[in-house]
Amino acid sequence: SAVISQKPSRDICQRGTSLTIQCQVDSQVTMMFWYRQQPGQSLTLIATANQGSEATYESGFVIDKFPISRPNLTFSTLTVSNMSPEDSSIYLCSAPRGGTYSTDTQYFGPGTRLTVL
Amino acid sequence: GDSVTQMEGPVTLSEEAFLTINCTYTATGYPSLFWYVQYPGEGLQLLLKATKADDKGSNKGFEATYRKETTSFHLEKGSVQVSDSAVYFCALSYNQGGKLIFGQGTELSVKP
Numbered sequence: 329s330a331v332i333s334q335k336p337s338r339d340i341c342q343r344g345t346s347l348t349i350q351c352q353v354d355s356q357v358t359m360m361f362w363y364r365q366q367p368g369q370s371l372t373l374i375a376t377a378n379q380g381s382e383a384t385y386e387s388g389f390v391i392d393k394f395p396i397s398r399p400n401l402t403f404s405t406l407t408v409s410n411m412s413p414e415d416s417s418i419y420l421c422s423a424p425r426g427g428t429y430s431t432d433t434q435y436f437g438p439g440t441r442l443t444v445l
Numbered sequence: 446g447d448s449v450t451q452m453e454g455p456v457t458l459s460e461e462a463f464l465t466i467n468c469t470y471t472a473t474g475y476p477s478l479f480w481y482v483q484y485p486g487e488g489l490q491l492l493l494k495a496t497k498a499d500d501k502g503s504n505k506g507f508e509a510t511y512r513k514e515t516t517s518f519h520l521e522k523g524s525v526q527v528s529d530s531a532v533y534f535c536a537l538s539y540n541q542g543g544k545l546i547f548g549q550g551t552e553l554s555v556k557p
Contacts, residue, residue, distance in 0.1 A: 361544055370534065370549045371489070408486075420489065432477070434538075435547060438488040 332423060341411055346417035348407045349440045351421035357403035361434070362394070365418040374419075377404045399408045411444045417440070447472045451535050451548035458525055458555050466520040466551045468509075468535035478502075478511050478518040478538040484531045492520075492533070499524065525555045 331354040342353050349357050351360065362374040366418050374394055375383040383396040397405045418439040452467040463474040470478065478510035479494040480502070493502030507522045518535060 335537050358541070370547045372544070372547075376544060398484075433491055433494055435491065436481075436489040 332421060332435055334421060334437040335439050337438065338441040338443075340445060343412050343444055345349070345411055346407055346409045347411065347442060348405050349432075349442075351406070351417055351437055353402045353423045357423040358401070358423065360398065360404045361422045362396065362406045363420045363422065363436075365420065365439070367416065371420065372404070372427055391404045408442065411442075412445045416442055416443045447476070447537065447546050449535050449537055449548035451533075451551050452522050452550040454532075454550070456551060456553050458553070460555055461524045461556050462526055462555075464520070464522040464529075464553070465523045466533055466535075468518045469522065470518065470535075470537050470547060472516070472537060474539055475513075476539050478506070478509070479536045479538065480509055480518070481534040481536060481547075482531045483534065483550075486522055489534070508543070525553070525556045527557050529553060532554045541548050 333352045334351045337348055360377045363371040364374055365371045373386050373401045374389045375385045375396055377383045377396050377398040379398045379401050392411055418441050420439045421434050422434045424437045425433060447469045450469050463534040477496040478492045481489050482492045483489050492507055493509055495502040495511035498511050501510045509518050509520045511518055530553055532550045532552045534550045536545040538545045
């Protein structure tokens with residue numbers, strides 16, 4: 329099964345700054361996903377990141393606030409821009425197991441716990 | 446739109462008790478259904494899945510059956526252990542490798 333790592337695992341940031349979160353998958357995958365888990369809440373999809381094209385954002389999320397890069401089939405970054413305390417959450421990336429065009433089940437990275445002061 | 450609703454937590458049980466966590470869904474098509482688990486301080490892990498009506502997913506003593514007629518995917522375990530204490534998320538997806546729609550999560554606490 330795919331191993332997914334994220335960096336950093338946690339960070340404490342000042343409001344108005346930006347943080348870039350990295351996600352690395354140990355096999356090539358077409359789609360990667362970024363989710364947000366606000367304190368005590370469920371997971372909400374931010375965007376789908378396809379290699380070679382612009383990310384597709386869900387309702388309520390915009391590229392200016394959450395720019396995403398997907399430079400190759402094993403890596404993606406999510407930037408949380410101009411942060412406010414409301415952005416304090418766990419950010420998780422996920423990808424399907426099984427290779428580039430797999431439609432197998434999604435596996436998740438360990439998450440990045442972000443606190444904005 | 447599509448959605449997933451879980452029973453509210455927290456659920457507190459004694460060790461060896463029977464567990465049911467209810468999950469119902471609203472879907473325009475025929476999704477795959479999943480249960481994910483998040484142990485304290487850890488990431489989200491797939492617990493089990495079912496891809497079509499009447500399928501039963503099972504893992505680590507947990508089971509859930511995809512009931513199309515009641516649009517449900519209730520999670521059950523016959524005898525819980527303290528180590529089962531975690532938050533459980535029900536989710537659906539129209540493509541196993543595609544985006545997931547999660548329920549709100551149910552926290553389970555098992556006491557010795």
